[in-house]
Amino acid sequence: MNLEAIYSASKENSISGRYLTNDHIEPLLDDLKQYFKISVRGTSVFGKPIYDVIAGNGPIKIFMWSQMHGNEATTTKAIFDFLNFLSSDDAFATALKNSFTFLILPIVNPDGAELYTRENGNKVDLNRDSLNLSQPESIVLRKAFEEFAPDYAYNMHDQRTIFGVGNDPKPATVSFLAPSYNDARDINDPRLKAINVITAMNNTLQEFIPGQVGRFDDSFNINCIGDMFMSLNVPTILFEAGHYQKDYEREITRKFIFFALLSGFHAINENVIVLDKKHEYFNIPQNKIIFYDVMYKKVKINYENTEKITNFASQYKEVLFEKSVKFQAIIREIGNLDDHYGHEEFDCRGEEFVGQDHKKMPKIDEKADFLIGTDRKFVNGLEV
Numbered sequence: 001m002n003l004e005a006i007y008s009a010s011k012e013n014s015i016s017g018r019y020l021t022n023d024h025i026e027p028l029l030d031d032l033k034q035y036f037k038i039s040v041r042g043t044s045v046f047g048k049p050i051y052d053v054i055a056g057n058g059p060i061k062i063f064m065w066s067q068m069h070g071n072e073a074t075t076t077k078a079i080f081d082f083l084n085f086l087s088s089d090d091a092f093a094t095a096l097k098n099s100f101t102f103l104i105l106p107i108v109n110p111d112g113a114e115l116y117t118r119e120n121g122n123k124v125d126l127n128r129d130s131l132n133l134s135q136p137e138s139i140v141l142r143k144a145f146e147e148f149a150p151d152y153a154y155n156m157h158d159q160r161t162i163f164g165v166g167n168d169p170k171p172a173t174v175s176f177l178a179p180s181y182n183d184a185r186d187i188n189d190p191r192l193k194a195i196n197v198i199t200a201m202n203n204t205l206q207e208f209i210p211g212q213v214g215r216f217d218d219s220f221n222i223n224c225i226g227d228m229f230m231s232l233n234v235p236t237i238l239f240e241a242g243h244y245q246k247d248y249e250r251e252i253t254r255k256f257i258f259f260a261l262l263s264g265f266h267a268i269n270e271n272v273i274v275l276d277k278k279h280e281y282f283n284i285p286q287n288k289i290i291f292y293d294v295m296y297k298k299v300k301i302n303y304e305n306t307e308k309i310t311n312f313a314s315q316y317k318e319v320l321f322e323k324s325v326k327f328q329a330i331i332r333e334i335g336n337l338d339d340h341y342g343h344e345e346f347d348c349r350g351e352e353f354v355g356q357d358h359k360k361m362p363k364i365d366e367k368a369d370f371l372i373g374t375d376r377k378f379v380n381g382l383e384v
Contacts, residue, residue, distance in 0.1 A: 001092065001262070001266065003204075003208075003258075003262060003263075006090070006262065007255050007258050009085075009088070010084040010258070011255075012028065012077070012081055014027070016077070017249050017324070017325065018073060018074075018116075018248075018250065018318065018325040019073065019116060019320065019323060019324055020073035020077065021107070021110065021114050022049065022051075022107060022113065025051070025076070025107065028080055028083075029051055029106075032053065032083055032087060035055070035087040036053050036054060036055040036083070036086075036087070038051060038054075039052055040052075041144055042136065042139070042143075043136060043140075044110050044111045044136060044137055045111055045121030045135065045136060046110075046111045046114075048111060048114070049110070050105060050107070050108060050110060050137065051105070051106060051107070052103060052105050052144065053104040053106065054103055055101070055104070056086070056096065056097035056098070057097065058098050058099040059099070059101075060099055060100045060101070060152075060268065061101050061149065061151045061152075062102045062103070062150060062152050062153075062154065062265075063104075063144070063145060063148055063150035063152070063154065063234075064102060064104045064105070064153075064154040064156065065104070065106075065108050065141060066079055066105070066107065066108070066156040067109055067110075067112070067113055068108040068126045068127055068137070068141070068155075068157075069112065069118045069119075069125075069126070069127065070107075070109045070112020070113035070114070070116060070117055070118065070119075071112065071116045071118055071158075071318065072118075072158035073113070074241035074250040074253055075156035075157065075241050075257055076106050076107060076156075077254040078156075078257035078258045078261065079104060079106050079156070080106070081258045082258060082261050082262075085262075086102075092262075092266075096269065099269045100265065103144065105140075108126065108137055108140070108141055115320070116318070120135055126141075126225075127157075128223045128224065130224060130225040130228035130229075131222055131223050132223075141225070145229065145234075151234070151235070152193070152194070152197070152234070152235050152236070152237065153226070153229045153234050153236040154236075154237050155225060155229075155236060155238045156239045156257075157238065157239060157240050158240065158241045158250070159241065159242045159287075161243040161291055161316070161343060162290075162291050162292070162315075163175065163214065163242055163243075163287045163289060163290075164288055164289075164290035164341065165211060165212055165213065165214045165287065166211070166285030166288070169290070169291075169341040171243040171244065171245065172213070172214035172242045172243070172287050173209050173212040173213070173242050173253055173256060174205055174212070174213050174239070174241060175214035175215060175216050175238075175239075175242060176198040176201065176202065176213070176215060176238060176239065176240070176284070177198075177215060177216035177217075177218060177226070178191050178194035178218070178237060178238075178281065179191075179218060179220075179226040179236055179238060180218045181220070181227065182220055182231070183220050185218055185219075185220060187278060190230060190234060191230060191235070193235035194236055194237050195277055195278055195281040196267075197235070197267060197268060198284075199277035199280045199284075200263055200264055200266075200273060201264045202280075203280075204260065205259060205263075208256060208259065209244070209256060212244070213284060214240075214284065214287040215281070215286050215287065216240060216286070216287055239257060239260070243291075243343065244256075246343075248316070248327060290339060290340055291341055291343060292313035292315055292332065292342050292343070293315050293316045293343050293381065294313065294343070294345070294346070294368070294382065295311060295312075295313045295337065295340070295341065295342030295344075295345045295346070296312050296345075296346050296348050296372070297311045297345060297347055297348060298311070298348050298349060299311065299312065299348035299372060300350055300351060301334075301352075301353050302352075302361055303361055309350055310334060310335060311336060312331060312333065312335075312337075312353075312362045313331075313332055313334075313337060313342060314330060314331050314332060314368040315329070315330060315332045316328065316329055316381070317330050327380075329368035329382070330365060331362045331363060331364055331366050333364070334361075334364070344381075344382065346372075348376075351372050352373060353370060353371075354370060354371040354372075354373075355370045355371075356369065356370070368381040
């Protein structure tokens with residue numbers, strides 16, 4: 001299976017970047033009505049429609065949802081790439097439609113998507129509402145789950161750029177989790193099925209992004225939707241779309257999510273996940289917080305009238321401006337920063353920091369606009 005060629009033919013080019021709302025996907029859903037059943041499953045706090053897509057007519061039922069955190073759109077892009085693939089006459093697409101029935105909620109949190117925030121219109125994190133079901137979006141998702149009675153559940157998210165894989169300075173471009181179903185983190189048959197699918201997806205991704213696939217912490221929290229569904233004996237897989245080198249728009253990462261989807265469905269369809277893959281799964285390195293967006297090394301600062309050589313780092317803050325996401329570099333930490341890395345790193349060669357108002361020391365939470373020495377100018381964190 002030539003995943004690169006399939007992706008090239010399937011990519012939905014009308015959507016890109018980090019900001020994705022109902023306004024962006026509604027024209028796509030209208031086009032897809034000729035292939036799939038599309039309807040409004042419910043409404044959000046602010047009355048926006050929560051759409052669903054039913055594709056295929058096979059016996060294995062897959063429930064997928066994305067953007068329950070409104071500012072996490074990478075997997076939504078990959079879902080529309082996948083739907084384009086399913087609408088084609090490719091032989092594998094036909095096989096998937098004959099083997100699977102997919103119920104997909106592309107944007108569970110349309111209010112959060114519009115506002116570009118993690119929370120919904122009531123400022124509630126929907127991924128902490130699986131027990132209380134206090135929000136209309138949570139109720140819509142839970143009812144869809146109960147009515148569809150899936151064989152597998154795919155919980156699709158984005159993760160921050162701070163995460164790396166293992167002890168190597170590589171970003172966690174894609175991370176997975178087979179959530180626990182109890183505090184003891186035991187492995188029962190549903191969790192083992194999820195583990196085996198993840199192992200198959202990881203094996204494929206290692207061909208394209210070796211050493212850049214991570215595993216999320218499996219501490220149990222019944223308030224989280226994945227843990228809840230696993231506790232209800234449905235194999236559940238958490239997807240986390242993360243950072244790829246210089247890919248802040250996550251256009252490359254969306255491709256790897258697409259690859260993961262196809263390889264996982266292929267493994268289920270071919271019934272190659274029946275073996276016990278626990279060992280391989282737990283060999284996937286666990287995510288670690290080891291990255292800043294930009295690090296500045298060996299810079300001279302003046303701290304309490306004493307000069308010293310140190311390091312500091314900035315992190316991008318995502319800001320919605322005129323329906324586009326802008327990245328603002330903010331100084332976040334000063335110190336040796338041992339065991340941390342930057343996605344971009346600058347050697348300041350012992351030259352002096354000169355900040356706003358000619359200050360000689362970086363200030364936490366200040367914009368990363370400064371000089372190093374007399375001739376190196378940094379604007380929004382990067383050298384210009």
